[in-house]
Amino acid sequence: MITVVTGGTGMVGKCLREIIKKNKELNENDFIFLSSSDCDLTNITQVEELFKRIKPNYIIHLAANVGGLYKNLREKTQMFKDNVRMNENVLEMANKYNVQRGIFCLSSCIFPHNPSKYPMDESMMHESEPHPSNQGYGYSKRMMEIQCKNYNEQFKREYLCLIPVNLYGPYDNFNLEDSHVIPGLIHRFYKNKQDNSSFQMYGTGKPLRQFVFSYDFSELILKFLFEYSGDKTSIICCNDEISINELTMLISRLSNYDTNKITCDLTKSDGCMKKTVDGSLLKQIYPEFKFTSLPIGLEKTIKWFENNYDQCRK
Ligand code: NAP
Ligand code: GFB
Numbered sequence: 001m002i003t004v005v006t007g008g009t010g011m012v013g014k015c016l017r018e019i020i021k022k023n024k025e026l027n028e029n030d031f032i033f034l035s036s037s038d039c040d041l042t043n044i045t046q047v048e049e050l051f052k053r054i055k056p057n058y059i060i061h062l063a064a065n066v067g068g069l070y071k072n073l074r075e076k077t078q079m080f081k082d083n084v085r086m087n088e089n090v091l092e093m094a095n096k097y098n099v100q101r102g103i104f105c106l107s108s109c110i111f112p113h114n115p116s117k118y119p120m121d122e123s124m125m126h127e128s129e130p131h132p133s134n135q136g137y138g139y140s141k142r143m144m145e146i147q148c149k150n151y152n153e154q155f156k157r158e159y160l161c162l163i164p165v166n167l168y169g170p171y172d173n174f175n176l177e178d179s180h181v182i183p184g185l186i187h188r189f190y191k192n193k194q195d196n197s198s199f200q201m202y203g204t205g206k207p208l209r210q211f212v213f214s215y216d217f218s219e220l221i222l223k224f225l226f227e228y229s230g231d232k233t234s235i236i237c238c239n240d241e242i243s244i245n246e247l248t249m250l251i252s253r254l255s256n257y258d259t260n261k262i263t264c265d266l267t268k269s270d271g272c273m274k275k276t277v278d279g280s281l282l283k284q285i286y287p288e289f290k291f292t293s294l295p296i297g298l299e300k301t302i303k304w305f306e307n308n309y310d311q312c313r314k
Contacts, residue, residue, distance in 0.1 A: 007062030008033025014171040059102035069271040076136030083140035110138035119278035169214030170304035202268035205245030213297035238291035
């Protein structure tokens with residue numbers, strides 16, 4: 001049985017590949033990890049050619065034009081266009097070439113900016129607008145969730161959506177313009193330590209975030225694909241929440257940086273102040289699943305970054 005993994009060269013894709021290699025019950029030759037050079041998923045001709053050639057049994061769709069708050073603020077039109085095209089092309093060809101089951105990746109940032117309640121649960125995704133920064137990426141992901149349901153209803157498919165909170169880990173994108181907060185902080189502390197300069201945290205540090213280590217998410221992708229018999233879209237989070245300020249202090253300590261040299265750059269947007277989601281459904285489905293703690297995950301990520309500085313995405 002062949003599984004195609006789109007976004008195979010991204011952070012989640014590479015963590016997934018490592019996990020599959022270590023899993024004695026899986027044969028890594030049954031998985032095909034794709035990069036954009038293997039197939040530009042915004043090009044439907046290339047996508048059809050891919051599905052016609054491989055005829056996969058399963059799909060794990062991770063590929064996306066994705067980035068942190070500042071990339072989302074800058075590139076809404078491109079992110080909407082790229083992601084809608086990729087998602088539509090993959091869904092259309094997966095169905096046309098009879099891929100019965102797959103995992104499709106959403107994100108907790110696409111939830112409403114002013115929800116009726118916190119924590120938000122899976123039923124609230126379309127309740128109201130996402131944060132203004134997410135008018136591009138956020139809506140493209142919401143449309144994918146709707147379209148997965150349409151294929152499941154009309155063609156009896158099992159296209160399952162997962163909704164992870166902010167992810168981090170080895171193989172992340174550490175580019176200072178496009179990155180998410182954790183790789184951005186790690187990279188900037190690394191540079192500031194080298195030139196012994198003071199450090200500016202972006203924004204007020206007041207926003208709250210939930211984080212999941214990318215290897216944990218990868219483990220859960222495999223469980224949902226190969227074990228889960230339900231049809232529910234599930235939030236992937238461990239319910240812990242931390243402020244950007246606390247996160248910054250934690251990463252500075254783990255980076256052995258003097259926390260007395262940290263100030264705030266208030267010219268930088270805070271983005272969404274809070275997007276707390278509820279991991280209860282996941283807890284019901286997999287009550288035994290244990291998430292990696294944030295300090296442990298950060299320690300591993302910082303070590304990976306320092307050991308792979310020359311070749312990582314930055
Ligand atoms: P990533 O590291 O940025 O990797 C993106 C992947 O998508 C890469 O493999 C890239 O291929 C591929 N890709 C981009 N444009 C493509 C195109 N036109 N055609 C084919 N492939 C293309 O992303 P990630 O952090 O692993 O995220 C994986 C999934 O998790 C995404 O769906 C994202 O929306 C979701 N997610 C991420 C986070 C997070 O905090 N990172 C949080 C929630 C959800 P190349 O390497 O060739 O460019
Ligand atoms: O991960 P992030 O960029 O995106 O986090 P979101 C942004 C928050 O971290 C803001 C603060 O409150 C920033 O002020 N921050 C502090 C920093 N220092 C830094 C830094 O060096 N770099 C960055 N990037 N932020 C994203 C969505 O929202 O959530 C994406 O835009 C994605 O689409 C992701 O889905 C999961 O958490 O605000």
